[in-house]
Amino acid sequence: MINKVVANAEEGIAGVKDNMTFMLGGFGLSGIPENAISALQKIGIKGLTCISNNAGVDDFGLGLLLQGHQIKKMISSYVGENDEFERQMLSGELEVDLIPQGTLAERCRAAGAGIPAFFTPAGYGTEVAEGKEVRIFNGKPHILEHAFEADYAFVKAWKGDEAGNLIFKGTARNFNPLMAMAGKITVAEVEELVPAGELHPNEIHTPGIFVQRIFKGTNYEKRIEQRTVRQR
Amino acid sequence: MINKVVANAEEGIAGVKDNMTFMLGGFGLSGIPENAISALQKIGIKGLTCISNNAGVDDFGLGLLLQGHQIKKMISSYVGENDEFERQMLSGELEVDLIPQGTLAERCRAAGAGIPAFFTPAGYGTEVAEGKEVRIFNGKPHILEHAFEADYAFVKAWKGDEAGNLIFKGTARNFNPLMAMAGKITVAEVEELVPAGELHPNEIHTPGIFVQRIFKGTNYEKRIEQRTVRQR
Amino acid sequence: MALDKNGIAQRIAQEMQDGYYVNLGIGIPTLVANYIPQGISVEFQSENGILGMGPFPFEGEEDPDLINAGKQTITALPGAAFFDSAMSFGMIRGQHVHMTVLGAMEVAENGDIANWKIPGKMVKGMGGAMDLVASADNIIVAMMHTNRAGESKLLPECTLPLTGVGVVRKVVTDLAVMDVTPDGFKLLERAPGVSVEEIKNATAGRLIVEGDIPEMKL
C-alpha cells in the first residue's frame, strides 16, 4: 500500500505557485474542497486559472479567492450568484471561459484517461464552437474538444483511506472523481480518513492511484445554497 | 421507479435476430452473461457479430455459440484458449477483428456516452492504425477511434434491483458497465435481484437508466480459467 | 384564457410516457414533476448526478450533499442512483434521457434555441443546457409565448446567441402547443379559450395552421 496521507491542508497544497492552473471539485457549494480553498486563500498566491463548474458565492467557496483577487481566469459552466465575480468580470480584471457542463466534465475525464481530444455534439452552431473543428457523425455535427491540463486538482470526498481511495456521498460526487483523475497532483480532503482495508474495494469511486495526497479536513461548513423543503 | 424486471433469460433476449451485433461483458470467463449465452445458443440465431474482450473456451462462454456456428464475426482483444475458434478462423468461416483492450473499452464507453470518436495513442504505428487518421497531441501521435454500435448488450452483475441498477463484484466488473451503457437494448442478468431501495444509491456501478431488462440468472457455473493457489 | 405556469407544466406532463427518463430545467420545467399522469412510471434525472430524484426534503432533513441542478435540496427515491458528472452527461449525450424540458428566451421556426446569454448583460453561463439540447431527440421548450415587452419569443430566427441549432422538437407556451417542423411551427393545440388568431398574432415565426385546432385538455 502506498501511503498518501499528509497532515493537513497546508501540507496538501504544498508546492502551489502563482499562475498555476487548478481544478476544484464541487457543484454549487456541494462537494467543494473547503479546506484547500481556505489554505490557498491564506497563502495568497495569485494569477490562478481555476477550472471549476461554478465560482462559489461571495463569501464561500471560490468566492473567497475572488475576494483576494487571486484568480486571473475562471473556466466554468455557470457562474451566477456572485456579485464580486460579476464586478471583476465586467471590469475586465477577471477572464472567464464558459464551457458546456458536460464538455467540462468530459474534458476533465479525458485529461485523466489519456484521451487528448474527442468529439461532442454539445455547442455545435453556437459561439462555443467558434474556431473548433466540426465533423459529422451519423448525420449529426459534432465539435472537437480537448483534454484540460491542470497542475493541481483539489477534490473533496466523504471517506478516504491511507492509500488515497475515495468514496463520495450523494450528489457531492459531481466533478470530483473526474478532476481527481486529471490533476498532475491531486489533493483529496475527506471528512473521514480510515486505514487501508476499511473501505470495501468494490465501493471505491476514485482509486488511490489518482490521488497524490490525502488529508482529513476540518470544520466543514457544507453550506446549502438553496434550502428547499416541503411541509410535513 | 421504472421496473425493468423480466422473468428469465428467454424474455431477456426477446427480439434478437440473425445478423445482429451484440456486446457481451466479461474478461476471460469472469463476469460473463452465462444465462443469456445459453438462451442465445438455444434459439440458434446465426450470423452474429459479437463484441467481447475474449471468446470463451471450447465448451463455455462464447465458445458455445462458436460450436453452433452462430457467430460470423468476433471483435475482441484476445482470443486464445479456444480450439474451435482457431479452426473457424483459419478456415475463413469466422471473421476476427482484433482491437487493443483499452480501445475496446473506450469505444464501448464512447458509444454509451454520446462520444462518436476520440483520439488514443494505442496502436499508433501498428497495423491497428492502418487507414486511421493520425494526429499529434503534445508531441505524441494518436489515432482516431470510433464508438461501437450494438443492437443488444448482455451483461452480468452481482446484484441488481428492479430499477435496473447494478453492482458488480471484484474483477468481474471489467467490460460490463461500459457495455451496459452502449447497448441499444441492454439486458442484465444478476445473481441476486432485490427490490428498488435495497441497494444504496451511492454504491451503484451502473445506474438503471442504462438497463432495459433485468432478470435473476440461474445455475451460474462461474468457471475458473487458471486456478492458481499458494501453499498455506 | 392563457395558461399560467402550472398550466404549461401540466400540459407538458402529458408528453411523458411510461418508462421515460426526464430532465427538467429550472423554472416552469421544474413544475412538470407535479403533474405526472397516473399509471405511468417516469424517473427524473438531474445533471449534477442523480437518477430517481424525489421531492424536497421535510424541514430539518435537508442534506447539503443531496441537491439538484438548481442547487436546491432534494431527496432520493427508492431505486435512485448517484454518479459523477461525466457519467451524468454520458446519459444525456448518449440519449438515454428520453425527454428534456427547458425554458427559452427565443425559439426559431427551425428549432434553434437561445436561452443562455443576452449581449450587454452579465452572462452566467450555459450550465448543462448546450449538452442537453444537443443530445436528446425530445427537447421540449416551456415558456411564455411573448416576453415582458409583449414581443413574440417564437421567431423566424433567433436574435440572441444560440444554445443549440435545430434541436427543439416541441414548444408549449401559455397560448399553444406547437411542433417544430421543417416548415415552421405547426400549431397542434390552443390554450382553453385562446383563438388561433391570437396565437398567430403572438407568433413572429412561421405558424402552420391546418384544419381545426383543438383546445388543450388539462
Next chain:
Amino acid sequence: MALDKNGIAQRIAQEMQDGYYVNLGIGIPTLVANYIPQGISVEFQSENGILGMGPFPFEGEEDPDLINAGKQTITALPGAAFFDSAMSFGMIRGQHVHMTVLGAMEVAENGDIANWKIPGKMVKGMGGAMDLVASADNIIVAMMHTNRAGESKLLPECTLPLTGVGVVRKVVTDLAVMDVTPDGFKLLERAPGVSVEEIKNATAGRLIVEGDIPEMKL
C-alpha cells in the same frame, strides 16, 4: 553465467521506486512481484480491473470473480480497489501507472516492440499490450536475449508486426541490461560472468558500449 527467468525478474525489480504503480505482463514479468526491494511500497495494477493485487489465494479460497489479466485467481490487499476496463485503461493511457514490464519477441534499437503476432501462426490478439506500451514513459522489456533458434531478439528493426513504435525504455535479458537511446541499445550492465563480447555477439541491433560495463548486482 546467463540469468534464468527469476534472475531477470530480480534485476527488473531493482527498477522499482517507492510509490510506483506497476503493471506486470504475463511470463517473466509476473515473477518481478517476488523481488520487490525492501523498504519501498509499490502497488500492482492488473488491467482487467484491480489496483492492490495480492498473491495467489490459499487453496479453497479461489474466487472466480477475482482474477488478474492472465486469468489467474488472485487476492486483493488492504487498500485495493476494483474498477471497470475503461477506468483501468484510463489509468494506463493517462500515465498514472508508472512502470510496465512486459515480454517481447523482438525489440528494435529505436524502441519499437513486437510481441503479439507471428505471420502464419494463429493470432491470439494484443490484449492490453498496445495500450500499455503506448502510454507509460517507463516501458521495460523482460526477455531472453536470443530466441530458441539462437537468433538475436534485439534488432536493427523489428521484422514482426509491431505492438508499439519507439516505446521501449529499457531491456533486461538473461545477458544484459540496456537502455534504449536515440543511438541504439546502450549497454549498462552485464549478467554475472557474461562478457561484453558475448553480449555483442548476441545483439543484432546497434549496441553502444562506453567505458567499463559493470556486472549486475543481484
